[in-house]
Amino acid sequence: MSAASGPSARPTMRDVAALAGVSLKTVSRVVNGIATVDPILATKVRNAADKLGYRPNMTASNLRRGDRRTGAIGLLLQDAANPFSAALMRAVENVARTHQTVVLVGSLDDDPARERELSSTLFDRRVDGLVIMPSSDDHAYLMAEHNAGTGLVFVDRSPKHLNADSVTVDNVAGAAAAVEHLMEHGHRRIAFLGDVLAIMTAVERFDGYRRAFERRGVAVDSRLVAHGLRSIEAATSATSALLALPEPPTALFTSQNLITIGACRALRALGRQRSVAMVGFDDFPLADMLDPGVTVVAQDAERIGRLAAEILFSRLDGDRSPARNVVVDTSLIPRGSGEIAAPL
Amino acid sequence: MSAASGPSARPTMRDVAALAGVSLKTVSRVVNGIATVDPILATKVRNAADKLGYRPNMTASNLRRGDRRTGAIGLLLQDAANPFSAALMRAVENVARTHQTVVLVGSLDDDPARERELSSTLFDRRVDGLVIMPSSDDHAYLMAEHNAGTGLVFVDRSPKHLNADSVTVDNVAGAAAAVEHLMEHGHRRIAFLGDVLAIMTAVERFDGYRRAFERRGVAVDSRLVAHGLRSIEAATSATSALLALPEPPTALFTSQNLITIGACRALRALGRQRSVAMVGFDDFPLADMLDPGVTVVAQDAERIGRLAAEILFSRLDGDRSPARNVVVDTSLIPRGSGEIAAPL
DNA sequence: CTGAAAGCGCTTACAG
DNA sequence: CTGAAAGCGCTTACAG
Numbered sequence: 001m002s003a004a005s006g007p008s009a010r011p012t013m014r015d016v017a018a019l020a021g022v023s024l025k026t027v028s029r030v031v032n033g034i035a036t037v038d039p040i041l042a043t044k045v046r047n048a049a050d051k052l053g054y055r056p057n058m059t060a061s062n063l064r065r066g067d068r069r070t071g072a073i074g075l076l077l078q079d080a081a082n083p084f085s086a087a088l089m090r091a092v093e094n095v096a097r098t099h100q101t102v103v104l105v106g107s108l109d110d111d112p113a114r115e116r117e118l119s120s121t122l123f124d125r126r127v128d129g130l131v132i133m134p135s136s137d138d139h140a141y142l143m144a145e146h147n148a149g150t151g152l153v154f155v156d157r158s159p160k161h162l163n164a165d166s167v168t169v170d171n172v173a174g175a176a177a178a179v180e181h182l183m184e185h186g187h188r189r190i191a192f193l194g195d196v197l198a199i200m201t202a203v204e205r206f207d208g209y210r211r212a213f214e215r216r217g218v219a220v221d222s223r224l225v226a227h228g229l230r231s232i233e234a235a236t237s238a239t240s241a242l243l244a245l246p247e248p249p250t251a252l253f254t255s256q257n258l259i260t261i262g263a264c265r266a267l268r269a270l271g272r273q274r275s276v277a278m279v280g281f282d283d284f285p286l287a288d289m290l291d292p293g294v295t296v297v298a299q300d301a302e303r304i305g306r307l308a309a310e311i312l313f314s315r316l317d318g319d320r321s322p323a324r325n326v327v328v329d330t331s332l333i334p335r336g337s338g339e340i341a342a343p344l
Numbered sequence: 345m346s347a348a349s350g351p352s353a354r355p356t357m358r359d360v361a362a363l364a365g366v367s368l369k370t371v372s373r374v375v376n377g378i379a380t381v382d383p384i385l386a387t388k389v390r391n392a393a394d395k396l397g398y399r400p401n402m403t404a405s406n407l408r409r410g411d412r413r414t415g416a417i418g419l420l421l422q423d424a425a426n427p428f429s430a431a432l433m434r435a436v437e438n439v440a441r442t443h444q445t446v447v448l449v450g451s452l453d454d455d456p457a458r459e460r461e462l463s464s465t466l467f468d469r470r471v472d473g474l475v476i477m478p479s480s481d482d483h484a485y486l487m488a489e490h491n492a493g494t495g496l497v498f499v500d501r502s503p504k505h506l507n508a509d510s511v512t513v514d515n516v517a518g519a520a521a522a523v524e525h526l527m528e529h530g531h532r533r534i535a536f537l538g539d540v541l542a543i544m545t546a547v548e549r550f551d552g553y554r555r556a557f558e559r560r561g562v563a564v565d566s567r568l569v570a571h572g573l574r575s576i577e578a579a580t581s582a583t584s585a586l587l588a589l590p591e592p593p594t595a596l597f598t599s600q601n602l603i604t605i606g607a608c609r610a611l612r613a614l615g616r617q618r619s620v621a622m623v624g625f626d627d628f629p630l631a632d633m634l635d636p637g638v639t640v641v642a643q644d645a646e647r648i649g650r651l652a653a654e655i656l657f658s659r660l661d662g663d664r665s666p667a668r669n670v671v672v673d674t675s676l677i678p679r680g681s682g683e684i685a686a687p688l
Numbered sequence: 689c690t691g692a693a694a695g696c697g698c699t700t701a702c703a704g
Numbered sequence: 705c706t707g708a709a710a711g712c713g714c715t716t717a718c719a720g
Contacts, residue, residue: 010492012713023691028715036689053488058468059403059414060713064696070403072448072469081434083427083629090425093451102465104416105449107437121446124402125416144397148354264633285427286630289608356697367707372699380705404697408712 011052020048031056062126068149073312074104074122074130076115078156081107083284084257084301085133088155091305092131099313101128110199112136123150129312131155131305137200139164151315153308157200158325165315167308167326171201171281174297174330175208175255176215178279181295181332182251183216186342187277191224191242191249193235193259202227205255205281224249235262236269243270250276250342257282264290277340279332288335295338297330304328355396364392375400406470412493417656418448418466418474420459422500425451427628428601428645429477432499435649436475443657445472454543456480467494473656475499475649481544483508495659497652501544502669509659511652511670515545515625518641518674519552519599520559522623525639525676526595527560530686531621535568535586535593537579537603546571549599549625568593579606580613587614594620594686601626604638621684623676632679639682641674648672 013027020027022041029037030045031054037045048054062070075092077085089105096103104127106118115135119142122130129151139154139162146152146164154166182190192209195202206227213220223245226238235258242249243266254260260280267273274292283298307326332338357371364371366385373381374389375398381389392398406414419436421429433449440447448471450462459479463486466474473495483498483506490496490508498510526534536553539546550571557564567589570582579602586593587610598604604624611617618636627642651670676682 014713024714025691026689029690032715038689041690055464055489056468057470057713059470060407060696061715062696063404063407063698063713064715066696066716079434080424080437081430083425083430086425086427086430089449090423090451093424093449102448102450102469104446105433105437106446107434120399124400125446126401126403145399261630261633268633284630285628286605286634289605289612289634290630291635358697368698369707370705373706376699382705385706401697404712405699406712407697407714408699410700410712 010057011054012057013054015052016045016048016054019052020044068126069128069316070126071100072102072104072125072127073151073309074106074119074127074132076106076108076118076122076130076132076134078133078135079107079109080105082257084156084282084299087301088133088305088308091302092309095306095309095313099316101313108133108135110135110196116141119145128316129153131308131312133157134159135199137198151312153312153315155304155308160200163323165308165311165324165326167304167311167328169299169304169328169330171204172208172211174299175205175253175281176212177208177330177332178253178281178297178338179209179212180215181334181338182253182277182279183212183218185251185277185339187251188218188342189221189224189247189249190251190253191226191239192220192253192255193226193229193238193242193263194255195259196228196230202255209253209255229259229262232258232262232265235259236266239263239266240270243267243272243276251340252276252278254278254280256280257284260284260287260294260296264294273337274340275343277338277342279338283333290337292337292340293335295333295335297332299330300328354401355398356401357398359396360389360392360398363396364388412470413472413660414470415444416446416448416469416471417495417653418450418463418471418476420450420452420462420466420474420476420478422477422479423451423453424449426601428500428626428643431645432477432649432652435646436653439650439653439657443660445657452477452479454479454540460485463489472660473497475652475656477501478503479543480504481542495656497656497659499648499652504544507667509652509655509668509670511648511655511672513643513648513672513674515548516552516555518643519549519597519625520556521552521674521676522597522625522641522682523553523556524559525623525678525682526597526621527556527562529595529621529683531595532562532686533565533568533591533593534595534597535570535583536564536597536599537570537573537582537586537607538599539603540572540574546599553597553599573603573606576602576606576609579603580610583607583610584614587611587616587620595684596620596622598622598624600624601628604628604631604640608634608638617681618684619687621682621686623682627677634681636681636684637679639677639679641676643674644672 017024017027133156152164229235280296287294361368361371477500496508573579624640627640631638
């Protein structure tokens with residue numbers, strides 16, 4: 001029906017007013033639930049609105065209203081389909097819901113240009129704030145918007161060249177804990193498998209890896225270090241290559257969930273999952289059900305997302321205190337793979 | 345700084361016009377990239393805009409512009425954190441991006457009231473269209489909005505009492521294929537574990553289960569049927585209970601990814617994962633890496649999301665053809681758990 | 689309690 | 705090529 005006749009015109013407050021025989025302003029009062037309206041007129045207005053199928057236009061009311069709130073926030077993630085991002089998103093959505101706010105989601109795919117592009121788009125739509133898992137390493141470009149009153153909270157990765165709130169984890173400490181855990185089980189030849197070093201968290205986790213070696217006074221064997229792994233497949237190949245070395249590693253530290261999964265695949269393909277130890281950074285679904293279970297340093301995505309959203313809304317509600325940089329603890333979850341002892 | 349001085353006022357086109365010494369309309373032309381502007385004036389305008397940090401207000405331009413497009417669509421999912429939903433979302437986002445459109449995401453948690461509430465909110469914000477994985481079973485309430493020109497594409501579950509586009513899978517056939525696969529391996533005592541029957545896909549999958557039995561002329565043993573499983577934990581308990589029966593099932597058909605995971609947990613806890621066969625509906629990450637690998641009937645979330653978004657944008661671009669109901673094939677992926685033979 | 693006027697920031701429709 | 709006027713759908717600020 002609509003296909004044949006084309007879209008029908010949307011009724012406006014003016015139409016409702018005409019049908020109800022009142023002024024536009026009275027309709028506005030009724031629609032916005034202002035109590036000081038003659039009940040008889042209010043009923044007329046409501047009847048007219050129902051009859052016409054009137055729906056308020058929030059974008060129009062936003063334009064004129066003084067509070068300058070649109071009831072929308074942006075959420076820019078590394079990849080909305082990644083389980084860490086997805087869990088974080090859900091937590092942000094839950095908090096936003098309690099503030100009658102909708103969430104615009106975008107994936108950055110570690111592309112700094114995409115970050116600038118998408119944040120601009122969201123700002124031009126006048127989102128009230130932004131929760132951002134950044135891909136760039138210079139956030140000065142956000143300053144003007146931040147000063148204009150748009151809320152801004154960084155998650156997972158800290159703001160650079162910008163003073164803004166953030167919720168992150170201590171990547172250095174988490175990574176060091178993972179490596180030390182392996183050392184406690186006798187390992188010294190521990191490989192590092194990580195993402196590109198353009199990603200700050202990758203740098204920090206590599207830093208943690210090195211510090212654990214320093215603390216033990218053991219030298220890092222650079223042949224056991226593989227950076228730049230951008231996919232499960234890349235991690236699988238890198239793992240196979242490492243295990244094919246003349247002096248292969250006895251343990252792996254995989255610094256991100258996709259890399260951990262790729263390494264698992266390689267170990268299983270080689271039948272080495274019970275002989276080569278592994279600890280991963282980031283928990284992932286079913287890690288406990290693999291055989292052996294995968295020992296990980298977990299970051300609580302749900303908690304990070306919730307805290308970030310809460311900080312954002314406190315800012316929108318007028319909190320002008322100095323920027324908060326919340327660091328959420330990581331926790332090492334032993335499940336088997338990290339407790340495989342080094343060969344004698 | 346911004347904390348102390350409060351948000352600075354945002355410059356408008358009027359401000360840019362004043363600084364550049366031109367009319368508002370000329371600024372509008374430059375901002376919108378209209379070519380017929382004197383290059384000298386255009387440069388003045390751009391300089392003024394840069395100096396003031398001018399950013400266009402898209403919500404204001406939307407209001408006046410004729411095309412009535414806001415460049416935003418809604419995506420209502422069962423739960424944005426579920427891997428199926430997350431993969432679908434990412435596919436929708438990718439298509440939306442090519443249409444310069446942002447995506448508003450919401451989770452419905454199988455709550456019909458939430459569906460109506462969130463869709464209303466999105467409509468009041470004048471989204472151009474909606475991709476919806478519905479939780480209600482009556483979508484007549486969407487008709488007015490649909491007739492008003494808002495695009496509407498259902499995914500995963502079909503529209504009821506409403507003529508709209510949809511992209512779904514053949515749940516009946518997929519479930520029947522899963523059960524027949526188990527029967528081919530000699531099973532007859534096949535348990536059904538499913539979600540609440542308020543969910544249409546749960547009903548359809550149960551239907552497929554029954555049809556497979558009918559085709560073989562085998563009666564369904566109702567003691568082996570468990571509905572209403574709403575969580576991994578519920579599925580774990582239900583599986584344990586089934587396996588504790590005097591005449592336990594020799595195989596399980598788990599009709600949804602969380603239920604499959606819950607059943608896996610129970611089987612492993614009982615050490616029965618190599619003796620009790622299992623086929624799940626929905627693929628999930630790492631299903632291939634469990635031991636045994638989990639045989640599933642997979643639905644291609646990426647494909648479903650992409651098709652839905654493409655249909656939506658074709659509607660927004662003027663396609664007025666009759667509603668399309670695309671059915672995407674499921675595929676059975678044998679990985680081990682479904683190929684365990686029935687005991688003699 | 690009610691409404692006519694002005695305006696939010698921008699674009700349309702029209703003159704020049 | 706440029707701009708003054710009107711208007712998108714609504715709210716503010718002000719009279720009555």
